[in-house]
Amino acid sequence: MTAPSTAASTSIMVADARTLKRNAAEKRFRAYGLAAIFAGLLALVLLVGSILNNGASAFKQTFIQIDVTLPESKLDKSGVRDPEVMKKATTVTYAPLLRDGLMAKLDELGVTDIEKKEVGNMISKEAAAQLRNHVLANPNLIGQTIPFEVLANGRIDGFFKGRVDFASAELDKNVSPAQLNAALALEDAGSLETRFNLGFLTAPDASDQRPEAAGLGVAILGSLYMMGVVLLLALPIGVTASIYLEEFAPTNRWTDLIEVNISNLAAVPSIVFGILGLAIFINFAGLPQSAPIVGGLVLTLMTLPTIIIATRASLKSVPPSIRDAALGVGASKMQAVFHHVLPLAAPGILTGTIIGLAQALGETAPLLLIGMVAFVREYPAGPPEGLFDPATALPVQIYNWTQRADPAFVERASGAIIILLLFLIVMNAIAVMLRRRFERRW
């Protein structure tokens, strides 16, 4: 029996000082937590927002519709329409044709206060090459006047995307207010429009002078090739190594050593793998520079520890009772692993692999060292030969573009980041989906 006085002091209706203090501490902690999450979300929103803001316009491009006259006298003096002969006419021959076509159109629209050279500069330097290729492919177009759509110069494109205005054009030697006026007139006449540009995803890179023509085609292809190499090499090697280490290897000093080394390997800076790749694959094994195969091999080395660690973790998480059950009915160790343990660990393994791949996809540093930063205009051939052709990769392309002088490349770099993020989101979504799909309770 407790005395009434103590009973009164311990009534649960009144919170004592300690309880109040505890509750206050808890409330404070919750506030800190919310603040931390809010800070994280804010950073994410700012990052994604700024990238979208800068990069969304990269998917649009300004095109000009021109009627081009293709005189036989200039393009095919022989008149035999043989592409081999016609190749003698270079882009230097084609460029004035485009300029003249545009001049004619501007005259029609009554735009006269513009120099001939300025008119020529409104058109992308890439356009002449496109026209030449078009004519070479269709030689009988010669002698006709054909409608042809060309890319507008990066500055004109920038004007319609708000990057360039009359004030900045005054100071810019690459663009003049007269050109901008002409562009506005063309837009009014419906000969100039800004619309979605598939070329950004499919075209190869372009030189410093023509940002409007630069695309990610080679980079995406190179990245896909490398991911293919990484998947084909890292998954089987990683999973086999993990299964052996986890299920079969005896526990002794050697396996401990290997284990520690794998963990350490996962923490090695990626640039070290690049040096390794350069020394072994290129200098020693003599594989070509800038090739997806080398990039793939380097990234495989980098991804292996991630995959091994993830696979071992998911193998470990399979309850030992399942192994016992299989062994108990007389399954061999391998049967137990392959019939029961591996299927249960599969979602974890796949998730680990995809996360490893995503990591590899975004990796830049080691690729710089093996020469994948090169300027590549040619698409690599189809696999497997294409693996040995020079290519570039998405993150390297982004790095590359941010180094260029023309502000139009900044926009394209942001656009490329969006593509890279999309790839990563898709890969992570696949990882989540696989996990959901195969996850089993036991």
Place this chain on the structure above:
Amino acid sequence: MNDPHILSAFDRDLEGIQALIMKMGGLVEVAISDATKALETRDVELAEQVRKNDAAIDALEEQVNIEAARVIAIRAPAASDLRTILTVMKLAGNLERVGDYAKNLGKRTSALVQMPVIEGAPGALRRMGRQVENMLHDALDAFVQGDVELAIDVRDRDEEVDQMYNALFREFLTFMMEDPRNISACMHLHFIAKNIERMGDHATSIAEQVIYNVTGEIPDEERPKGDNTSYTFETME
């Protein structure tokens, strides 16, 4: 046995139940001694007292049975604990029967007071009663101490009680043949003798239970028996 249980409440249960048995044993011993004393001294009041006190013994027996059932249900006793509980239940039954016989003694004493005195018989019966009382006391001691030798000794001493009964049986026959007016008193005295002899049997049974409790074996060898009155008919001729 010697070590305490991990679950101390189990120990307390077992101790409590054994305390009940000991209390019961004490009451029964008093009942025997009082009943035989009342018989010898023709003390009707004491006899009446013995009859009344039997209710307490009966109540204790019931209590022991309830407790034993509870321990079995709750503690699931095994091995020596199980044997102890089984023994306790049987002991309670035996003691209750002894108590009943004592009560019967009291009843018959009240009737005998109105009848002629049979010289020597009440004294002999009291001696017989004392003998049984001692046996009972020793049997219960043997139970508490787990003393098998003492229990065997008790078992052997039943022969003496049987022999005392035989002697009394013949004596009563003689008395009845001498004077038919003694028949009524002798019949009562004979039943008293028989009841005391049955008490001895119960004491023996208790001793046997004690042996089972300790060793786990029920003694099955023929125990010495002195009761041969069933053959007395032939000697009568």
Place this chain on the structure above:
Amino acid sequence: MKDIQLENRAVTDEKTKIAANNVNVYYGDTRAIKDVNIDIKSRTVTAFIGPSGCGKSTFLRCLNRMNDTIDSCRVEGRILLDNEDIYDTKVDPVQLRAKVGMVFQKPNPFPKSIYDNVAYGPRIHGLASKKADLDGIVEDSLRKAALWDEVKDRLQAPGTGLSGGQQQRLCIARAIATSPEVLLMDEPCSALDPIATAQVEELIDGLRTNFSVVIVTHSMQQAARVSQQTAFFHLGNLVELGDTDHVFTNPTDPRTESYITGRIG
């Protein structure tokens, strides 16, 4: 009295199925089992009881070489199954385990269908060539495990969806599907409720007609209920082996007495 038997609880078959001679088991330098000699009779349920860490599970796992999976575990002495040494170098543990099945403490059905759970053993041992044969084995095993009536309509349902008691009976069905001669059970009821426990115990009693069953249990009452022979292990020693009736009413060794009356942990 001999002609009236309340229940046939006695050992029915005196033939020795498994004989262990001077078995010692070491985990590294620790001696977990000390000179154990035991005969396990066929068609008999033998219960291993003893406090935690007394080695009863370890010894059970020696009987079908499940201890092989533990690197540091070393077994000395001879364990004979039908007079053949199961630790002989010629013996493949996989074959042994088909003969000496095992049921574990926690119900551990494979995360597959009920049918596949039971069919797994026969499949990997090639016991059935035709689908119909396999169906027969599955049905027979489930019937023996007293589970057939409850699951016959949903054989393709996942085994993990069954209740705890049903899962454990499924595991027993899986173990007996390979037609073992001995069934080892490592605390098969410790994760089950009393009703499921009773069902499994009833099943074990029924299995005795076909198999030799060895059961490790922490519940002494369970050992008393299901077994004909009881072995008490203490600190790695086999202290007492005898008829269950005898061990539970009048054990010979004081350590057994103390353990079953709840005096040592």
